[in-house]
Amino acid sequence: MNKLCWICLAVPVMFSCSQPVTGSGETALSQHNDTAVAKHIEAGNDYHSFSNPDEITVTHLDLALTADFEQKQLKGRATLDIVRQQAGADTLVLDTRDLNINSVTVNGQSVDYSLGASDANLGTPLSISLPANAKQVTVNYHTSPEASGVQWLTPAQTAGKQHPFLFTQAQAIHARSFIPLQDSPQVRITYDANIKTPANLLAVMSASNNPHTERDGDYSFSMPQPIPSYLIALAIGDLQFQAMGDRTGVYAEPALLKAAAAEFEDTESMLELTEEKYGPYRWDRYDLLILPPSFPFGGMENPRLSFITPTVIAGDKSLVSLIAHELAHSWSGNTVTNATWRDLWLNEGFTTYLTYRIMEMLYGPDRYNMEAVLGYQSLQSDIDALPEADQKLAIDLRGRNADEVFSDIPYEKGALMLREIEQKIGREAFDKFLLNYFEHFAFESITTDVFLTYLDKTLLKDYPEKLSRARIEQWIFQPGLPEGAPEPQSDAFSDIDEVRQRWLTDKRDANEIDTTLWTTHEWLYFLNNLPDSLPAQKLEELDNAFSLTQSQNNEIAHSWLMIAVKNEYKPAYDRLYKYLVNIGRNKLVKPLYRELAKTPQGKKLATKAFNEAKAGYHPLTIKANEGFIND
Numbered sequence: 091m092n093k094l095c096w097i098c099l100a101v102p103v104m105f106s107c108s109q110p111v112t113g114s115g116e117t118a119l120s121q122h123n124d125t126a127v128a129k130h131i132e133a134g135n136d137y138h139s140f141s142n143p144d145e146i147t148v149t150h151l152d153l154a155l156t157a158d159f160e161q162k163q164l165k166g167r168a169t170l171d172i173v174r175q176q177a178g179a180d181t182l183v184l185d186t187r188d189l190n191i192n193s194v195t196v197n198g199q200s201v202d203y204s205l206g207a208s209d210a211n212l213g214t215p216l217s218i219s220l221p222a223n224a225k226q227v228t229v230n231y232h233t234s235p236e237a238s239g240v241q242w243l244t245p246a247q248t249a250g251k252q253h254p255f256l257f258t259q260a261q262a263i264h265a266r267s268f269i270p271l272q273d274s275p276q277v278r279i280t281y282d283a284n285i286k287t288p289a290n291l292l293a294v295m296s297a298s299n300n301p302h303t304e305r306d307g308d309y310s311f312s313m314p315q316p317i318p319s320y321l322i323a324l325a326i327g328d329l330q331f332q333a334m335g336d337r338t339g340v341y342a343e344p345a346l347l348k349a350a351a352a353e354f355e356d357t358e359s360m361l362e363l364t365e366e367k368y369g370p371y372r373w374d375r376y377d378l379l380i381l382p383p384s385f386p387f388g389g390m391e392n393p394r395l396s397f398i399t400p401t402v403i404a405g406d407k408s409l410v411s412l413i414a415h416e417l418a419h420s421w422s423g424n425t426v427t428n429a430t431w432r433d434l435w436l437n438e439g440f441t442t443y444l445t446y447r448i449m450e451m452l453y454g455p456d457r458y459n460m461e462a463v464l465g466y467q468s469l470q471s472d473i474d475a476l477p478e479a480d481q482k483l484a485i486d487l488r489g490r491n492a493d494e495v496f497s498d499i500p501y502e503k504g505a506l507m508l509r510e511i512e513q514k515i516g517r518e519a520f521d522k523f524l525l526n527y528f529e530h531f532a533f534e535s536i537t538t539d540v541f542l543t544y545l546d547k548t549l550l551k552d553y554p555e556k557l558s559r560a561r562i563e564q565w566i567f568q569p570g571l572p573e574g575a576p577e578p579q580s581d582a583f584s585d586i587d588e589v590r591q592r593w594l595t596d597k598r599d600a601n602e603i604d605t606t607l608w609t610t611h612e613w614l615y616f617l618n619n620l621p622d623s624l625p626a627q628k629l630e631e632l633d634n635a636f637s638l639t640q641s642q643n644n645e646i647a648h649s650w651l652m653i654a655v656k657n658e659y660k661p662a663y664d665r666l667y668k669y670l671v672n673i674g675r676n677k678l679v680k681p682l683y684r685e686l687a688k689t690p691q692g693k694k695l696a697t698k699a700f701n702e703a704k705a706g707y708h709p710l711t712i713k714a715n716e717g718f719i720n721d
């Protein structure tokens with residue numbers, strides 16, 4: 091469970107990069123197409139950007155945009171501060187996707203620019219000719235209503251039903267669909283922004299947000315720390331704020347605000363505990379933004395303002411590891427980032443490891459062990475499902491959609507490797523290493539290879555009898571898990587195994603099972619490990635005893651509905667239909683669609699639900715699931 095950030099997006103393979111490139115700014119793409127020559131991945135080469143930061147680097151962005159909800163367009167300008175890295179470099183290449191460029195100016199004068207050939211994965215390069223003295227470039231543009239990184243929701247698609255809503259999702263390479271920029275994680279920039287909205291709505295960004303700002307439709311922001319482009323984020327809606335602590339608070343639609351603030355009230359404690367262990371929080375405030383149910387992911391670690399799905403508001407804090415995960419990104423990910431998408435495991439693996447540790451500090455070792463076992467089971471099923479090449483931490487993504495990097499491999503396998511190092515050298519020593527690591531690489535974007543070099547100079551030098559370079563490389567560059575990899579255990583789950591077995595073998599009735607002390611994790615473990623095929627009478631017995639069809643916990647409901655679909659348990663189908671129509675989080679709906687699509691009757695139901703839900707789904711959820719329905 092707790093597939094975090096947008097991990098379970100799992101966008102199907104549907105793009106191939108085959109279009110010839112004839113325009114300028116082809117640096118990245120020509121290398122990316124030329125797989126015959128490039129036998130080895132060149133570390134640090136971003137195969138998912140056209141931009142040329144090695145020649146000219148963008149250091150700061152000044153954004154001025156107006157949100158036009160009628161046209162579904164962001165309109166305005168992006169002004170980029172540039173620094174020449176190579177004398178004589180006179181062409182700035184930016185990434186764009188479906189942007190309408192109106193003009194490009196330097197010091198108020200128009201300059202020549204051209205858009206190159208489009209690529210299905212990468213978008214379109216924008217090449218700008220720079221005068222010799224240029225220090226700033228302004229691009230006047232507007233976005234397309236279909237921008238892959240922007241979702242425009244109608245009032246009907248929000249919790250309050252009164253006002254429209256907008257949110258952006260830039261990771262992995264969708265920032266280019268709403269800002270022309272060097273859309274590569276190895277380029278870090280600071281930014282300022284002015285956003286104009288309808289007067290009754292509030293805009294928030296991954297930047298300094300003033301919780302008490304006047305609601306007047308004109309909002310200014312500043313992000314003084316350098317961040318990669320995938321962390322630029324904007325949301326606009328009927329949002330209100332409630333403080334949870336001195337540095338933490340929550341933004342949400344009025345209908346969700348109170349429940350969210352109660353569910354996530356431990357956020358301030360999480361922040362303090364993480365600081366004690368891994369060093370100072372470097373981003374000033376830490377707030378949460380609760381999105382409408384159509385948000386396709388669990389959460390997104392936009393700095394200072396994590397974007398969060400409402401599906402984790404369970405009423406009992408049982409799903410708050412998502413918050414721990416997004417918060418942990420403030421250290422691993424936002425402070426130290428992957429330089430290319432091949433290196434995502436440096437970001438998500440460290441964050442997943444930190445998440446487990448935060449949950450243990452806050453809720454104790456039982457919770458830690460249970461979440462680790464569920465994570466391990468999820469990893470095992472991904473290893474079973476993925477081709478070997480995609481089971482490596484440092485994945486080869488050349489010629490592929492960058493979104494394909496998201497599986498349990500960078501998250502859970504990455505975390506498991508760190509757990510092994512921790513077990514070998516001891517927790518205290520490993521925590522000290524992490525503290526130094528975050529300090530050493532603060533506000534940098536690094537590759538797997540830079541990490542290995544750092545490891546050579548630190549842990550591999552200090553613990554030669556306990557750790558070896560060969561073992562670490564096996565984790566990173568080989569598929570599956572190395573022999574003897576740690577396997578998390580939970581005593582609480584051993585009890586559940588026994589209970590399940592007794593019920594399955596009719597030694598105990600369902601209503602004799604004492605579940606009063608069961609947490610969500612125990613329920614998930616009980617349900618997820620049932621056999622695929624169960625008689626209707628057994629399902630009915632379970633449902634009657636525990637009202638599983640009506641469970642208001644979206645994770646438990648998900649596990650139960652999966653069982654219902656596999657066994658065509660019809661009493662759950664009304665709930666199943668409502669679930670699919672009302673939730674857009676891909677991790678929760680995709681497995682249900684995939685399972686339904688296995689039978690003609692199931693496919694019929696999936697098609698009906700999908701067509702009704704489609705208007706409220708994020709484009710990424712649509713793309714990930716449209717293959718499961720009838721045309």
Ligand SMILES: [Zn+2]
Pocket residue numbers: 094095096391415419438441
């Ligand atoms: Zn994450």
